[in-house]
Amino acid sequence: MACGTFIEAEYGTATSQFLLYDNPWFHALIALLALNLLVAILLRFPWKRRHIPFLTAHVGITILLFGCYITWKYGEEAQITLPEGTIGTVASKPTSPQFEFQFIDHIGSLSDTHRVPFRPGPFSWQDYHYENWLRDGKRYKALLWPALQITPRNTGKRTLRAPDIRFEVLDYLAHSAVEPVPPFELSIRWNTPDEGDSPHWERVSLPLQPQQGVPGLADVRGVSTTMPNGERITYNLALSQKEATAFWESWPKYGEDAGLWGEVVLHYNGQNHSAKVEQLLELDGDARFPVEDSGLSIGNVRFRDRGPIITFSVFTPNGDMEAMTLLPDNPELNVQARRLGIFGFYWVDPVRIMEQSADHADNPMLQRLAAPRLDFMQGPDKNLYYRFWSGRRMIFSGVQFDLDGQNKPPKFEVAIQTPYAREIVIEQFIPQDVPGGRIVPATANPNRHSEQRVKMRVEFEGVEDTFWLRAATPTVVPLPPDQDQIRYIYGNGQTLGVQLNFETIDLGFGILLKRFERRTEPGIRMSSHYSSLVDYVEPIEPTGRRLMFSHDLENYRVLPDGENILISMNRPGFFRGTGGGYRIYQSSYIGPFYPDQPQFHELYDGSIFPWESRPRESIAMSTLSVNDDPGRGWKYFGSFLLVLGCALFVWRRKPE
DSSP, X not given: OHHHHXXXXXXXXXXXXXXXXXXXXXXXXXXXXXXXXXXXXXHTOSOOGGGHHHHHXXXXXXXXXXXXXXXXXXOEEEEEEEETTOEEEEEEEEEEEEEEEEEEEETTEEEEEEEEEOOOOSSOGGGGSXXXXXXXXOTTHHHHHHHHHHSOOOOEEEEETTTTEEEEEEEEESSEEEEEOOOEEEEEEEOOGGGTTOOEEEEEEEOOOOOOOBTTBOOOXXXXXXXXXXXXXXXXXXXXXXXXXXXXXXXXXXXXXXXXXXXXXEEETTEEEEXXXXXXXTOOTTOOEEOTTSSOEEEEEEEETTTTEEEEEEEOTTSOEEEEEEOSSOGGGOBOBGGGTBEEEEEOOHHHHHHHOGGGTTOHHHHHHTSOXXXXXXXXXXXXXXXXXXXXXXXXXEEEOOOTTOSSOOEEEESTTSTTOEEEEEEEXXXXXXXXXXEEEOOOOTTSOOOOEEEEEEEETTEEEEXXXXXXXXXXXXXXXXXXXXXXXXOSSOEEEEEEEEEEEEEEEEEEEEEEEEEEOTTSOOEEEEEEEEEEEEESSOXXXXXXXXXXXXXXXXXXXXXXXXXXXXXXXXXXXXXXXXXXXXXXXXXXXXXXXXHHHHHOXXXXXXXXXXXXXXXXXXXXXXXXXXXXXXXXXXXHHHHHHHHHXXXXXXXX
């Protein structure tokens, strides 16, 4: 315990709990201490009057240890962060991360959820290598090394047997950041039929940029460039291995027999399925077109011939539906049915359209589509996939392996033994974990929340996916997850959503934050005092539903003796209910935010709170620690007996 005091001061509470207080061997030592005290008491039986100080002190220590056990076993410690004017009923436990597996049968229909506790420890896993452990020069690190090796933590493969999910945590970063990476660069040497024997090289740079999209369905828009001779090059990032495979394998089936407007190729369950666009255009109303023997069907078709561009809804055998938009000229901008695991490409012969349709003879988009195009895509496996479109048909597709860290730029050829042969040199390729960046370890920053990340491999219904996942923020209002906080894996019959969040506890009552107040030191911006004015509330008509947060103040009423409770740094609030009680401490705060900041409009709709007379000019968030300690009384009583026993020792001491 003495060592734990220094460890906690240097590394924080989470580290001392991980290395010492929550360790089985430490619990064994405490049990031995309690047994030693008990035996010491029993050895003096029958007790006499002179044993009273000894018995009082030793019984006090025993009761104190018992109270600590009750707290460890049944106590709760959680945090809740509330914007002003918001009611919270659920608190999260930031020291108890867990994986959440969500099973989705239909769009927006959550059929089941499984939660798996995850105990990675307070350090990045690379720190468990001795040479990495000592690199930041903190004190006591060499002494902590043996304890670090014997402390249990979750690693390796795990199986969720009920729904048959196998997953493996490959890496864990306690503190992480996204580091920008340089763009993908290559040099191309071409020799087109009309240039004869005058080949030349052209250097190309293709930087990917992060895009804002729907959570779990990141809008990863690629980039493209046009060469001086009209040849185009595109580059994109696949979010799943299934998408990378579809990019590589989705060749057109009908070719010249596809008709004037070409064909759509859908990659589903590892197979290609084609549909002629002319047949899709014949659909009326709510009719659907069955796509070969795939079980898929297409409906709600919208077509623009000046692109051409086709938009439609694709339906799976179990009734799921998602919209897709496919562009033959800009495949890097395709809108895929990622949630359903369906990836499509639109193939059309632009020369045939310009020759057979007078209305499109001078269509500039078709003229651009008729130029050769080289497409690249990075897969989650960090390999580089590519394919070559001659302007009228697919010529070649392939994959380059292990490009990261190459000492010499790899050189290869495409469309060999054709008039469109290309020689390519990859000048610079650094695999990306997210568009425009890669995940790297970061130094802990006490002024901001740590971004925890895990690298996972998940196998679900025969589909395997590897990805980085950022943990949810444990104490902030639960807004929808960001793109990198949820991952969808598309099985054969349903979709699996994977998140890393934190255990929660239902308080059984609501906390309404009416006002947060902060005072600063004169002349500087450092806070000298901050406090929260809250009400304890309950719903007027309980619905049985568990609402984590609510802005609907009219449907809640203040509990008796629960109005205008002031909670400050050294003044906790108390709540006593039928099921127990909580102490509520002022922990920290976020903000305040003002109208010129986007967070202000996310947290505040401009309404006037019932306890105020005018709209807010700023809004803040207060973080409160919620503590339920059923062993507190035992610990107080044991401490009192210990002090009393020491006093009796001194009082009964005989003078020399």
